[in-house]
Amino acid sequence: MPFADILGHERIIEVFRRSIRYGKTSHSYVFEGPIGCGRRKTALALVQALFCPSADDDACGVCPSCRKVAGNNHADIHIIEPLPDKRDIGIEQLREMQREVALRPYEAPRKACIIEPAERMSVNAANSLLKTLEEPPGNAIIILLTENADMLLPTIRSRCQVVRFAPLPPEHVKLLLERNGMEGASAALLAQMADGSMQRALELDDDELAVRRELLLKHLSAIDLGRIASVFDASEELAGNRDEALETLDMLLSFYRDVIHLTAGCGEIINTAIRPALETLARGLSLDRALQVASDVMETRRAVQRNANVKLALDHLFMKMTVSATY
Numbered sequence: 001m002p003f004a005d006i007l008g009h010e011r012i013i014e015v016f017r018r019s020i021r022y023g024k025t026s027h028s029y030v031f032e033g034p035i036g037c038g039r040r041k042t043a044l045a046l047v048q049a050l051f052c053p054s055a056d057d058d059a060c061g062v063c064p065s066c067r068k069v070a071g072n073n074h075a076d077i078h079i080i081e082p083l084p085d086k087r088d089i090g091i092e093q094l095r096e097m098q099r100e101v102a103l104r105p106y107e108a109p110r111k112a113c114i115i116e117p118a119e120r121m122s123v124n125a126a127n128s129l130l131k132t133l134e135e136p137p138g139n140a141i142i143i144l145l146t147e148n149a150d151m152l153l154p155t156i157r158s159r160c161q162v163v164r165f166a167p168l169p170p171e172h173v174k175l176l177l178e179r180n181g182m183e184g185a186s187a188a189l190l191a192q193m194a195d196g197s198m199q200r201a202l203e204l205d206d207d208e209l210a211v212r213r214e215l216l217l218k219h220l221s222a223i224d225l226g227r228i229a230s231v232f233d234a235s236e237e238l239a240g241n242r243d244e245a246l247e248t249l250d251m252l253l254s255f256y257r258d259v260i261h262l263t264a265g266c267g268e269i270i271n272t273a274i275r276p277a278l279e280t281l282a283r284g285l286s287l288d289r290a291l292q293v294a295s296d297v298m299e300t301r302r303a304v305q306r307n308a309n310v311k312l313a314l315d316h317l318f319m320k321m322t323v324s325a326t327y
């Protein structure tokens with residue numbers, strides 16, 4: 001996929017294009033950023049552009065070289081990942097890669113190697129890479145992908161140019177999901193819960209999401225009636241582990257954004273599948289109260305992220321919401 005087809009990361013891509021134009025790309029990079037934000041796509045686009053015979057600063061996307069890169073079968077690209085039954089990337093894999101990289105490229109102007117996730121290289125493997133990073137044989141380019149560059153040995157980091165990728169904005173995730181064939185309302189909800197990661201958006205199973213949405217709505221309508229006991233039922237059933245709680249809170253935030261839109265008299269909402277239930281919630285709340293609930297949800301989300309007790313944080317939030325409901 002050429003740079004031109006990558007969504008987001010405009011500044012990073014502009015820098016790459018300029019360095020390709022001036023022949024100033026580095027030999028060794030660390031791409032740091034959340035899983036599923038486009039690091040690997042960008043790494044492959046960079047290699048594709050460096051390999052493409054007709055590239056000025058971006059791959060043409062149609063020549064045999066570009067098609068091989070896109071089809072994952074270019075003989076001069078080496079992708080190093082943990083072997084299927086292993087957690088770490090072992091030293092043997094790195095040695096083999098180094099032997100390969102030292103050979104003359106088959107057809108490309110140089111060899112390329114992508115290591116992911118780079119933080120899973122064993123210490124021995126990482127140490128064996130130092131010399132290659134310093135002086136890659138035959139002008140090879142080596143790209144390490146990691147969620148957090150601080151997890152790499154400082155000696156590795158200092159030999160590479162570190163490029164930081166931001167999470168994808170929700171509107172980009174939504175667009176990508178729609179390109180994958182998902183309908184707008186589901187794409188919009190998943191995009192808000194995906195933390196800027198396409199991979200996470202795809203992992204959040206749509207059916208499971210629908211079940212959770214119903215459960216949350218059921219509890220919300222009980223809370224809406226101001227029943228204190230309903231608070232504890234709700235947090236009991238919705239808390240789960242930290243990740244599940246964060247998903248629930250994202251969903252809640254997305255509901256209340258819609259409720260705010262409805263109370264403000266704007267008909268446009270994201271969760272169209274549950275519009276009647278949201279309209280009922282909106283009728284019971286003033287705009288001020290709805291804004292307050294949304295801000296309480298965000299505060300709870302931050303607390304849960306900072307390791308607060310999940311159950312207590314939700315108790316506290318639902319309690320505040322019950323009080324809002326009785327006004």
Ligand SMILES: [Zn+2]
Pocket residue numbers: 052053054055059060061062063064065066
């Ligand atoms: Zn090409």
